[in-house]
Amino acid sequence: MSKNTQAAKTEEPKVEPVVQTPSDAPESAPLAETVKMFDAVENEAIAKLADPDEQGEEHLVEVRVLTLCQLGVANDVAEVPKGSLPGLKSLGYVDDHPDAVAFAKSLKAPKA
Numbered sequence: 456m457s458k459n460t461q462a463a464k465t466e467e468p469k470v471e472p473v474v475q476t477p478s479d480a481p482e483s484a485p486l487a488e489t490v491k492m493f494d495a496v497e498n499e500a501i502a503k504l505a506d507p508d509e510q511g512e513e514h515l516v517e518v519r520v521l522t523l524c525q526l527g528v529a530n531d532v533a534e535v536p537k538g539s540l541p542g543l544k545s546l547g548y549v550d551d552h553p554d555a556v557a558f559a560k561s562l563k564a565p566k567a
Contacts, residue, residue, distance in 0.1 A: 516540055518549035519559040530559045 518540070520531040526548065527533055535543060543549045550556075 514538070516551055517556050518543070518551045519555040521548060521550055524548045530562050532556060532559045532563070 514537045515534040516537050518526075518533055518535055520527045520529060520533055522529055524546075526535065526543075533549070535549065540549070540551055544551065
């Protein structure tokens with residue numbers, strides 16, 4: 456191996472990182488759009504929780520809470536209006552599958 460070949464292998468090009476500050480970011484940045492969309496879905500789900508169906512308790516659904524949110528902490532069992540269920544599920548806050556609810560209840564049951 457010649458000295459020129461060996462020297463070329465050891466030299467690495469110097470690359471300066473490009474740092475983009477929020478003021479430099481374009482308004483239509485994908486992350487900004489995703490955050491706006493998430494906020495809109497979350498606000499809609501919360502609004503439905505605040506204003507349940509007028510038809511009463513028969514439209515409440517038991518769910519397992521999956522994460523810390525306005526409904527409680529993970530593995531709590533909560534009742535939510537049936538109309539708000541799709542929004543809460545899309546946010547990943549709840550699971551309405553009967554097995555999930557039964558599991559959450561079993562965690563809260565007193566141990567003998």
